Amino acid sequence: xxxxxxxxxxxxxxxxxxxxxxxxxxxxxxxxxxxxxxxxxxxxxxxxxxxxxxxxxxxxxxxxxxxxxxxxxxxxxxxxxxxxxxxxxxxxxxxxxxxxxxxxxxxxxxxxxxxxxxxxxxxxxxxxxxxxxxxxxxxxxxxxxxxxxxxxxxxxxxxxxxxxxxxxxxxxxxxxxxxxxxxxxxxxxxxxxxxxxxxxxxxxxxxxxxxxxxxxxxxxxxxxxxxxxxxxxxxxxxxxxx
Amino acid sequence: xxxxxxxxxxxxxxxxxxxxxxxxxxxxxxxxxxxxxxxxxxxxxxxxxxxxxxxxxxxxxxxxxxxxxxxxxxxxxxxxxxxxxxxxxxxxxxxxxxxxxxxxxxxxxxxxxxxxxxxxxxxxxxxxxxxxxxxxxxxxxxxxxxxxxxxxxxxxxxxxxxxxxxxxxxxxxxxxxxxxxxxxxxxxxxxxxxxxxxxxxxxxxxxxxxxxxxxxxxxxxxxxxxxxxxxxxxxxxxxxxxxxxxxxxxxxxxxxxxxxxxxxxxxxxxxxxxxxxxxxxxxxxxxxxxxxxxxxxxxxxxxxxxxxxxxxxxxxxxxxxxxxxxxxxxxxxxxxxxxxxxxxxxxxxxxxxxxxxxxxxxxxxxxxxxxxxxxxxxxxxxxxxxxxxxxxxxxxxxxxxxxxxxxxxxxxxxxxx
Numbered sequence: 222x223x224x225x226x227x228x229x230x231x232x233x234x235x236x237x238x239x240x241x242x243x244x245x246x247x248x249x250x251x252x253x254x255x256x257x258x259x260x261x262x263x264x265x266x267x268x269x270x271x272x273x274x275x276x277x278x279x280x281x282x283x284x285x286x287x288x289x290x291x292x293x294x295x296x297x298x299x300x301x302x303x304x305x306x307x308x309x310x311x312x313x314x315x316x317x318x319x320x321x322x323x324x325x326x327x328x329x330x331x332x333x334x335x336x337x338x339x340x341x342x343x344x345x346x347x348x349x350x351x352x353x354x355x356x357x358x359x360x361x362x363x364x365x366x367x368x369x370x371x372x373x374x375x376x377x378x379x380x381x382x383x384x385x386x387x388x389x390x391x392x393x394x395x396x397x398x399x400x401x402x403x404x405x406x407x408x409x410x411x412x413x414x415x416x417x418x419x420x421x422x423x424x425x426x427x428x429x430x431x432x433x434x435x436x437x438x439x440x441x442x443x444x445x446x447x448x449x450x451x452x453x454x455x456x457x458x459x460x461x462x463x
Numbered sequence: 464x465x466x467x468x469x470x471x472x473x474x475x476x477x478x479x480x481x482x483x484x485x486x487x488x489x490x491x492x493x494x495x496x497x498x499x500x501x502x503x504x505x506x507x508x509x510x511x512x513x514x515x516x517x518x519x520x521x522x523x524x525x526x527x528x529x530x531x532x533x534x535x536x537x538x539x540x541x542x543x544x545x546x547x548x549x550x551x552x553x554x555x556x557x558x559x560x561x562x563x564x565x566x567x568x569x570x571x572x573x574x575x576x577x578x579x580x581x582x583x584x585x586x587x588x589x590x591x592x593x594x595x596x597x598x599x600x601x602x603x604x605x606x607x608x609x610x611x612x613x614x615x616x617x618x619x620x621x622x623x624x625x626x627x628x629x630x631x632x633x634x635x636x637x638x639x640x641x642x643x644x645x646x647x648x649x650x651x652x653x654x655x656x657x658x659x660x661x662x663x664x665x666x667x668x669x670x671x672x673x674x675x676x677x678x679x680x681x682x683x684x685x686x687x688x689x690x691x692x693x694x695x696x697x698x699x700x701x702x703x704x705x706x707x708x709x710x711x712x713x714x715x716x717x718x719x720x721x722x723x724x725x726x727x728x729x730x731x732x733x734x735x736x737x738x739x740x741x742x743x744x745x746x747x748x749x750x751x752x753x754x755x756x757x758x759x760x761x762x763x764x765x766x767x768x769x770x771x772x773x774x775x776x777x778x779x780x781x782x783x784x785x786x787x788x789x790x791x792x793x794x795x796x797x798x799x800x801x802x803x804x805x806x807x808x809x810x811x812x813x814x815x816x817x818x819x820x821x822x823x824x825x826x827x828x829x830x831x832x833x834x835x836x837x838x839x840x841x842x843x844x845x846x847x848x849x850x851x852x853x854x855x856x857x858x859x860x861x862x863x864x865x866x867x868x869x870x871x872x873x874x875x876x877x878x879x880x
Contacts, residue, residue, distance in 0.1 A: 266878065275782060275874035296786060303784020314779045314877060316472075318479040323471075328783045330468035375783070 223286060223382060223415055224249035224272065230280035231267055231438075241267045243438045245281070249383075254409040254416045256426045259435030265419040266387055268435075272417065273385045274302050286382055303332050307376030309386040313368035315360040315375075321347060321367075322356040325374045332379055339378070346374035350404060366397030373404060377414065384408070386418040390425060402428055469789055472780075473796035476773075487765055488805040491853060494758035495809025498849035500816060501754075502747045504839040508827075509740045511837045513708070515672055516736065517729040519616050522583075522702030523711040525732075526573060526718060527725040528563045562697035563724070570701055572721055578705050578714040581613040584698040586688035590656045592636070592681060594644040601640070602680050603654070605688020605698075614704040617682075620669040629684040633666035637677030641668045654681070658693040672829055751848065759856035766794065766864035777868050778876035791865030798861035805857075806850050817841055 229245040232238060241264045249255055257265045270276035272283055274290050282289050285305060293301055307328075308314075315324045322343045329339035347356055350370040352363075360368050369389060376384055386405065390398035406428040408414040418429065426432055430447035433440055477484045517523065563569065563584075570582045586605035591598055608626040611617065618624050627635065634654065636646075646652060646665055654663050663683070671677055689695065705714045708729065715728040730737055770777065777790055817839050824838035 270874045270878065273782075275877070276872075299781075299784050299786045302782070308782055310877060312877075314775070314782070316776050316779060318475050319472075323475075327468070327780075330471070331780075331784045331789070336471075 222248050222284075223251045223253075224417070225284040226268075226272065226281070227284070228281035229268070229271065229278050229283065231264070231271060231276075232279050241438050242271075242278070245438075245440060247433065247440065247443075249415065249417060251382075251415050252409070252413045253431060254406075254429045255418065255431045255433060256429035257417070257419045257433050257435060258421070258426055263435040264438040265435050269385055269387050269417065269419050272383075273306055273308060274298055300332075303328055304379055305382045307379070307381035307384040309369070309372045309376050309384065309389045311388045311391045313360065313365070313372050315368060315371055317360050320357050320359055321352060321363065321371045321374075324360070324371055325378055327378075328375060329378045342378055343374065346377055347371070350374050364397070365393050366400055369393060369397075369401055370404065373401070373408075377408070382415065384414050384416045386416060386420075388419055388421065391421070398425075467792075469792040470796055473793045473800065476793070477797055477800055484801070487762070487801050488808055490761065490765075491758065491801060491805025491857070492808030492812060494754055495806050495849050495853050496813045496816070497754050498751050498852060499809065499813045499842075499845045500839065501750055502744075502845040502848070503813070503817070503842040505743050505747050506842045506845065507839045508837050509736075509743070510840075511834050512736065512832060513729075513733070515834050516733055517708060519619055520671060520673060520676065521729060521732060522614050523705040523708060524579075524703040524715045524718060524726060524728045526563070526569060526701040526703065526722070527727065528700070529724050562694055563700055564697055566696075566698050566701060569722060569724070573701060573703055573718060576714060576717050576721065578710040578717070579703055580706055581610075581704040583607065583610040583614040583702045584685065585611060585700060585702055586685060586692060586694060587699045588656065588688070588692045590654055590681075590691070592640065592644070593653045593655070594646055594651075597644050599640060599643060600679060601654075603656070603683055603688055603691065604680065605683050605685040605691075607685045608682075611702065614702040617669070617671075620671045621667055626682075627667045629666060629682065629687070631684065631687050631690075632661070632663050633683065633687075634663040635667040635669055635682040636665055637680050638668050638670045639674065639678040640681070641665070643678065654691070656691045659691050661691070672834055751852065755852040755856055758853075759859060762798075762856055762860040763863050766798070766860045767867060769794070769797075770864045770868045774871060774876050777871055778873040781871065781873040782877065787869035790868045791862065794861040794865040794868065795858065798857040799854075802854050802857040806853050809849070809853070810846060814841065 224247070226245055226247040229242055229247075230240075231242040232240040245268060247268075257268065259265050267276065271278050271291075272285075274283075277291055283291060285301075288301065290298065290301060315321075316327070319327070322340060325343035325346055326336075326339040329342055330336065334342075344353075344356060347353060350373055352367060352370055352374070355363060355367060355371075360371070363371065372389075376386075389405070390401050393401065402425045405416060405418070405425070409416050409430075416429075418425065420426060427446075431443070431445045434442040566584050570584060573579055573582045583606070586603075588603055590601050590603045592601045593599070608629060612626050618626050621627065621635070627633075629635065634652065636644075636652070641647070644652060648665055648668055651662050651664050654661055669677075669682075671680070683691070685698070689697070703714065703718070705711050711728040712730060715726045715731075718724075719726045780790060781787075820838040821840075824836040826836045827834060829835040
């Protein structure tokens with residue numbers, strides 16, 4: 222199992238204590254595409270942040286590739302996050318002063334890959350997400366959809382075991398959203414990327430093979446809509462036009 | 464090429480807002496300018512003062528005859544006649560300035576002392592110079608001009624930078640005395656000592672820069688002085704020149720150990736000036752530290768603003784796996800880059816100011832200071848201290864801000880919780 226969440230709890234103290242997650246148990250196999258759905262404030266993003274190691278749980282544990290990630294030291298955690306996890310956030314979290322290629326290459330550079338190798342890999346990925354002609358553009362010179370595709374390419378540059386996406390189409394128009402949805406689907410089906418995604422989009426939920434519904438910090442349903450992706454050989458994506 | 468990404472990001476961060484970066488570099492440059500200029504200008508001023516006081520007006524070390532102190536005589540009497548026999552004793556019979564006997568042997572021993580480069584004997588006694596109704600108390604200094612010039616650079620006070628040859632009836636006087644007596648070169652004055660009274664020709668008029676010396680000093684030949692004061696072949700003292708000023712203390716200690724004479728160096732003679740310099744140095748050090756502190760606070764503020772403005776970017780970096788040490792390293796590289804360029808700007812500016820001053824020196828009161836003008840010259844130590852302080856404050860600012868950056872919780876910044 223790629224991901225195992227065991228008895229996960231998260232609460233905040235203060236005048237009015239908030240219990241965000243209650244005893245969450247979740248497993249995710251390799252090449253699965255899981256969509257977390259639920260109303261706002263249900264705790265989806267908090268769960269994603271804890272799995273992504275950006276936040277710490279109050280109780281329970283998260284195992285990724287059998288590693289209890291929240292018990293790693295700071296240095297090991299940074300390495301783990303860099304090598305095994307890819308993120309796509311709601312906002313396009315790109316560094317504004319770097320070009321698209323530099324943004325994509327950043328996680329590879331952080332993992333101390335040689336500059337040329339990291340740039341080549343970034344170039345390949347940007348080509349795969351249909352941005353071959355935008356390599357030298359800065360985020361400010363790209364559209365929302367293009368920026369989100371740069372985010373996707375950056376998330377994939379270190380070939381992560383798990384891609385975490387938090388409402389990746391929330392701020393995009395319908396047409397652009399469709400392009401991103403298609404791209405994520407292809408990533409899962411053609412490249413076998415394991416995806417855990419928080420979303421409201423019906424279309425994106427349909428694309429996922431498994432849908433987990435959240436309410437008040439609890440999982441209320443877990444249904445599989447498709448069998449786990451059968452792609453065994455990773456192959457290149459067809460550049461999408463967005 | 465394995466160029467660390469921290470270096471690349473630091474470079475891109477600095478070049479994204481060239482105006483901000485230039486302002487920081489300029490600010491640091493100004494701080495460096497102040498930190499170099501203040502101690503340099505004070506040091507230049509006091510170097511000129513010491514140069515005038517020591518190199519041109521007195522010897523590095525002077526060997527005087529030993530004066531028996533009252534204590535020594537007192538002790539001798541007490542030991543001879545018993546403690547109760549001596550109630551009070553003042554040695555009034557002993558002359559304040561006894562002549563230096565055996566000067567040639569002493570001069571030879573002094574010349575052999577390590578660090579000594581030249582030795583000259585001289586006579587220094589009080590006399591009166593008069594012309595018409597004007598009488599002036601004067602210190603008459605008997606010298607062998609060539610020999611004495613090798614020890615004290617008095618030549619610069621004379622026209623054409625040359626001490627004239629002084630015949631048996633020749634005297635060189637200061638310009639203020641000449642003005643007071645209303646006399647010119649080639650005219651005569653009366654010189655009276657306790658032993659003689661003679662008419663002497665003014666061979667030259669000098670300008671030492673010291674009011675007292677220019678008003679109350681006269682140079683005659685050593686032989687003439689010995690005759691005027693009935694000293695036979697004796698002299699008042701020996702003037703010694705060391706390899707450099709700093710060696711005077713060591714040389715005077717060595718001389719004291721080798722001969723039973725009173726040895727004084729220029730530091731003893733200029734104790735009050737040195738005390739004043741030490742005070743000024745303390746003040747300039749304080750100003751330097753103050754400037755460094757103010758600049759540090761400014762830089763730390765600018766850096767923390769940097770961090771504040773870039774919180775989201777730093778959080779993104781952390782989210783994609785950058786370590787805390789890497790964030791600190793990025794800020795440190797930026798700080799070092801600003802330091803390098805800032806100090807180059809500061810040092811270039813201060814050298815420019817100094818070059819300007821060489822052409823347009825400051826004017827000061829010659830009567831007060833003995834020098835009419837001075838210009839700041841580069842003091843390597845001041846550059847070293849300023850550049851080091853600038854580096855320390857930049858590193859401290861970067862590390863302080865880096866610590867704050869490293870403490871950022873990426874989730875809090877990215878998701879606004």
